[in-house]
Structure formats: structure tokens, C-alpha cells
Amino acid sequence: MLTDPQAYRPEVALLTLGNTFYDAVCAADFPETQVRFRNDRAAAEVGLDGLSDAEWVAHFGRFAPLTGTLPEPLALRYHGHQFRVYNPEIGDGRGFTFAQLRDDRGRLLDLGTKGSGQTPWSRFGDGRLTLKGGVREVLASEMLEALNVPTSRSFSLLETGEALERGDEPSPTRSAVLVRMSHGHIRIGTFQRLAYERDEAGMRALVRYVLANLYGEDGDDPVRLLDLVVQRTAVLAARYMAAGFVHGVLNSDNINVTGESFDYGPWRFAPTWDPGFVAAYFDHAGLYSFGRQPEAIHWDAMQLAVSLRLIAPAAPMIALLEGFGDHYGRAITDALLWRLGRVPIDADTDRALVQSLERALRSSGVGIDRFFFDGFAQELPEGYGDAWDETRAAIAPYAHRTDRSHAFWSGEPCAMLIDEVEAIWAGIADADDWSAFDAKVAAVRAFGKALD
Known part of the structure; x- marks a missing residue:
């Protein structure tokens, strides 16, 4: 009812x-x-x-x-x-x-x-x-x-x-x-099928459908659609990185043209900022490793452009694809500052902080969840070591985006690393015990509320 x-x-x-x-x-x-x-x-x-x-x-x-x-x-x-x-x-x-x-x-x-x-x-x-x-x-x-x-x-x-x-x-x-x-x-692969079949009428109909129903825009301009998809997928790539998330299978049939992530198979959250970390045991070449996800998503956006060549000129689409890096650069800065709970200052200052913290995360081995928990809840602990001196200085001028007195920040980081995921499943598999699963969903939702 x-x-x-x-x-x-x-x-x-x-x-x-x-x-x-x-x-x-x-x-x-x-x-x-x-x-x-x-x-x-x-x-x-x-x-x-x-x-x-x-x-x-x-x-x-x-x-x-x-x-x-x-x-x-x-x-x-x-x-x-x-x-x-x-x-x-x-x-x-x-x-x-x-x-x-x-x-x-x-x-x-x-x-x-x-x-x-x-x-x-x-x-x-x-x-x-x-x-x-x-x-x-x-x-x-x-x-x-x-x-x-x-x-x-x-x-x-x-x-x-x-x-x-x-x-x-x-x-x-x-x-x-x-x-x-x-x-x-609607996936990039949906457009690829129409290009493969040389279906111009179907391609135009799909462009109209996506613009009208998923972007709220009139018309059937394929170049405009590519522009929107490039922007949205650049944001997706950036937020994957800020989340420490590895999707595992970023094939073109797994990329939604709204830039919304879906279909979680061999996913993992990376414990540390290791660009070579992979989620799928069968990804032997590391094609979809943590650090290569922006490249992979950009490559998929290129396949959309290739498909749209059926009804659109190449030159403006090439220019849009070349802008992916700039969109990603802005988006990763925004995403990392959001997760740190800090208010942006200006483009150059923000970019310098982001570059500093990426270097420190990669060289120090400090856990991703640990760092963002500490960075949001308090000033960076001295125990992080000398690798963090530059980042500690860079972050000092930043105001906090929200109140840090929420009770959540007095506990421990909320993470979703593989050992805990396996332990949650073991309780279900061995004893049909769903309590850890239910508790984890509740904890994650409390985490999301605290981040807001």
C-alpha cells in the first residue's frame, strides 16, 4: 500500500x-x-x-x-x-x-x-x-x-x-x-551497439532520450551529450580516487552515461594510496588498478565519441575529450577537500594541498581511511612522521566545512576493507547471522551523516 x-x-x-x-x-x-x-x-x-x-x-x-x-x-x-x-x-x-x-x-x-x-x-x-x-x-x-x-x-x-x-x-x-x-x-556500450550496426536513426533517438530524460535538456545534439558525459565521468573518476575505491571492471558497458557508478562485482577499497592496487584477481595487467581509473574512464568516454562519429563531426568531440584532464583536476581537488571537511581557498592553493597530500599518502603508507578520519576530525597527528610536514603546513590555513563535535568523530574510522567484508559474509554463511551486516549498514549511514 x-x-x-x-x-x-x-x-x-x-x-x-x-x-x-x-x-x-x-x-x-x-x-x-x-x-x-x-x-x-x-x-x-x-x-x-x-x-x-x-x-x-x-x-x-x-x-x-x-x-x-x-x-x-x-x-x-x-x-x-x-x-x-x-x-x-x-x-x-x-x-x-x-x-x-x-x-x-x-x-x-x-x-x-x-x-x-x-x-x-x-x-x-x-x-x-x-x-x-x-x-x-x-x-x-x-x-x-x-x-x-x-x-x-x-x-x-x-x-x-x-x-x-x-x-x-x-x-x-x-x-x-x-x-x-x-x-x-544507458551505458556507453548502448551507443556502441548502434554505431556497430550503423543505426543512425537509433543513435539520434538515443541521444534525444538521454538529453531529455537523464539531463533535462531539449534537442538531439551529440556533441552536447558528449560534453555532459565527459564532465560527469571526470567527476566520477575523481570521487573514486577520493573514496579510495577500486571498481575493478571499468569496461565501457559498465559506464553509465549519467556518470553514476553501478554494478559492483570484484570491488575493493584500497587500504593505502597504492596506484597499483587491483580489485579483480583476473586483472593481471592492472588495467583497472586504483591509480589507472581516471585513465580507464577517459578511455571509455573516448569510445562514446567514436560511436557518436556516426552522426557528429570529430573536431569538436576531440576538443571535449582533451578537456577531461582539466575537469578531473578540478573534481579531484573538490572531492579531496570535501572528504577532509575543508572549505576551498583558491585554485592554486587548493591544488598545492592536494598534490602534497597525495605525495604524503603514497610515500608514508598511512591508511586512506585513517588519514581522512584524522584530517576531518582533528589536526594531523604528529605520529604521522616527517613525510607529512608539508601537508600539515599546507592544510593549516583551511577552515572546517562543518562542526567536528559530532559524536562520530570520537570513535574510529569507518572503513570497508576486504577483511571486514569477508568477516561479515562469514557470519551469514556459517550461522545465518545478519547482525554484523545490519550493524555495518547502520554505521556507514551514520558516517555519511557525520560527513555532511
């Missing part, structure tokens, strides 16, 4: 693209549907927080259509570069978009799935998600939201009662279906 029907604003914008952009599919019929996580904070923004648990399961486990929005689930079609190798055989292989809604700010949001069953794009996969994968995605998205990274939000996680076989973790393992709320699911 909707507690506030006026807050519920369904949409069907995706249908305006036509059925060449997606395939109608059916959700898997799961043997069980047990609610493990429901994000009532996010649900309140789209008028769905009043659903009972039974209604929640009906919509987010059995995928009964929500009133007024998409009448059936749609698996989106796209291509993409995967570790720089082009793949035209991909698309939504274990997920679909099944609803579109407006939030309390008027933004168009998609409700999409992960682990909801096979689609025409599943290839040899079973279309399922492990429960561990679902738990990890909730933890990643909650932490990124707290750290001011533009991210999809884990909306629902239901355990589904199947025993899954996986080659990279102990099997059989428990299964789940995840629902994420995202500002669109």
Missing part, C-alpha cells in the same frame, strides 16, 4: 525508444523469496516505503508490475569493450529494467535487477546472483553513497533459495536477487 500516493510518480519513458533497444523477458520463478535488505530510505524518495513485506516480495522478488510503469521487464541491448576487447555479444544477461519512477527531486530513476534469471543475452550463464555477491553490492553502494560518490543504490536484496555452482568461490552457494535504483541504465 502506498502511504503517500502523491510521492509515487511512475514513468514509461523507456518505451519511447522502441523495441529495438530491449527484449521483453520474464523473471525466474524462485523457490523462496526472503527479504534480507530493503532500503526504505531510498524507497521513500519514490513513494514505495509504505509497501508491506508481502507487497515488497511481490514486486521485487516475483516482479509483479508496479502500477503505471513498465508492463513487463525489459532486458537492454548493448555492446562494449571488455578489458579493451570489443564484444558485440553482450547485453542484460542476468538482469532487466522493470520500472521507471520520478524521485522527490523530479529525476527519472530506473529500478533494475541483478540475478533475476536468464535473458537472450545470458550466453552460457544461469542468470543468477550469489547471495554473497548481493551482500557485497549492498555494502559497496552504501559506502559509496556515504562518501559522496555518484552511485546506484541497492534497493532490495532477497534470498531466493537456490544452490548455485560457481568456479571462483565455494559451491554450492546461496542465491539472491538484487534490485538497484539508478539514474538510468
Whole structure:
């Protein structure tokens, strides 16, 4: 039941693209549907927080259509570069978009799935998600939201009662279906498919759709779209770095054209400022290592420009791509100062501080979470060592952005390092104990509130 029907604003914008952009599919019929996580904070923004648990399961486990929005689930079609190798055989292989809604700010949001069953794009996969994968995605998205990274939000996680076989973790393992709320699911790879198929009409329609529905702008100018995407993805890259986050798989089909991060598989938070730190065990060359993420995201933005060449001239797009570094430079300065809780002074002074603290973090081995916790809550401890003398002097003139008396800052840093993530999962796997998971979500939300 909707507690506030006026807050519920369904949409069907995706249908305006036509059925060449997606395939109608059916959700898997799961043997069980047990609610493990429901994000009532996010649900309140789209008028769905009043659903009972039974209604929640009906919509987010059995995928009964929500009133007024998409009448059936749609698996989106796209291509993409995967570790720089082009793949035209991909698309939504274990997920679909099944609803579109407006939030309390008027933004168009998609409700999409992960682990909801096979689609025409599943290839040899079973279309399922492990429960561990679902738990990890909730933890990643909650932490990124707290750290001011533009991210999809884990909306629902239901355990589904199947025993899954996986080659990279102990099997059989428990299964789940995840629902994420995202500002669109249009990827750079969505444009790549149209370029590959030489579909000019489809490309123009997609440009119009994205500008109108995801950026709130009229027209169908592909150069303008690239400009917006370059700016947004530069911000995403910068905030990944300030968060110490490593996505792990920054393929062009994993880059949303709104600059919103999503799809958390082998992610990690880096313990120290180590540019070579990788999240994915299969990333042997370090293509998507911590320090190479801005490069990787810029490369993906280049693939959007290559695709848009189908309907746009090269020269203005080359100029926009060359501006990525400047956008990133401003964004990383803003992101690091935000996490430190400091008020910017001017571009040159701010840039000098950022360069100083990056050098100190890299050379000293001080933990990322430790440094930002101390830097926000107090002056830098003397115990950091001589490597921090320059940074300590550089940060001294900066005023604090917010009150530091919040009780949160009297404790210890809130982090999401792999050992804790594994310990949270071990409690669930060994004893079906969700207390550490629930406590961590609560702690992360308190952390985000304290940072504001």
C-alpha cells in the first residue's frame, strides 16, 4: 500500500525508444523469496516505503508490475569493450529494467535487477546472483553513497533459495536477487551497439532520450551529450580516487552515461594510496588498478565519441575529450577537500594541498581511511612522521566545512576493507547471522551523516 500516493510518480519513458533497444523477458520463478535488505530510505524518495513485506516480495522478488510503469521487464541491448576487447555479444544477461519512477527531486530513476534469471543475452550463464555477491553490492553502494560518490543504490536484496555452482568461490552457494535504483541504465556500450550496426536513426533517438530524460535538456545534439558525459565521468573518476575505491571492471558497458557508478562485482577499497592496487584477481595487467581509473574512464568516454562519429563531426568531440584532464583536476581537488571537511581557498592553493597530500599518502603508507578520519576530525597527528610536514603546513590555513563535535568523530574510522567484508559474509554463511551486516549498514549511514 502506498502511504503517500502523491510521492509515487511512475514513468514509461523507456518505451519511447522502441523495441529495438530491449527484449521483453520474464523473471525466474524462485523457490523462496526472503527479504534480507530493503532500503526504505531510498524507497521513500519514490513513494514505495509504505509497501508491506508481502507487497515488497511481490514486486521485487516475483516482479509483479508496479502500477503505471513498465508492463513487463525489459532486458537492454548493448555492446562494449571488455578489458579493451570489443564484444558485440553482450547485453542484460542476468538482469532487466522493470520500472521507471520520478524521485522527490523530479529525476527519472530506473529500478533494475541483478540475478533475476536468464535473458537472450545470458550466453552460457544461469542468470543468477550469489547471495554473497548481493551482500557485497549492498555494502559497496552504501559506502559509496556515504562518501559522496555518484552511485546506484541497492534497493532490495532477497534470498531466493537456490544452490548455485560457481568456479571462483565455494559451491554450492546461496542465491539472491538484487534490485538497484539508478539514474538510468544507458551505458556507453548502448551507443556502441548502434554505431556497430550503423543505426543512425537509433543513435539520434538515443541521444534525444538521454538529453531529455537523464539531463533535462531539449534537442538531439551529440556533441552536447558528449560534453555532459565527459564532465560527469571526470567527476566520477575523481570521487573514486577520493573514496579510495577500486571498481575493478571499468569496461565501457559498465559506464553509465549519467556518470553514476553501478554494478559492483570484484570491488575493493584500497587500504593505502597504492596506484597499483587491483580489485579483480583476473586483472593481471592492472588495467583497472586504483591509480589507472581516471585513465580507464577517459578511455571509455573516448569510445562514446567514436560511436557518436556516426552522426557528429570529430573536431569538436576531440576538443571535449582533451578537456577531461582539466575537469578531473578540478573534481579531484573538490572531492579531496570535501572528504577532509575543508572549505576551498583558491585554485592554486587548493591544488598545492592536494598534490602534497597525495605525495604524503603514497610515500608514508598511512591508511586512506585513517588519514581522512584524522584530517576531518582533528589536526594531523604528529605520529604521522616527517613525510607529512608539508601537508600539515599546507592544510593549516583551511577552515572546517562543518562542526567536528559530532559524536562520530570520537570513535574510529569507518572503513570497508576486504577483511571486514569477508568477516561479515562469514557470519551469514556459517550461522545465518545478519547482525554484523545490519550493524555495518547502520554505521556507514551514520558516517555519511557525520560527513555532511
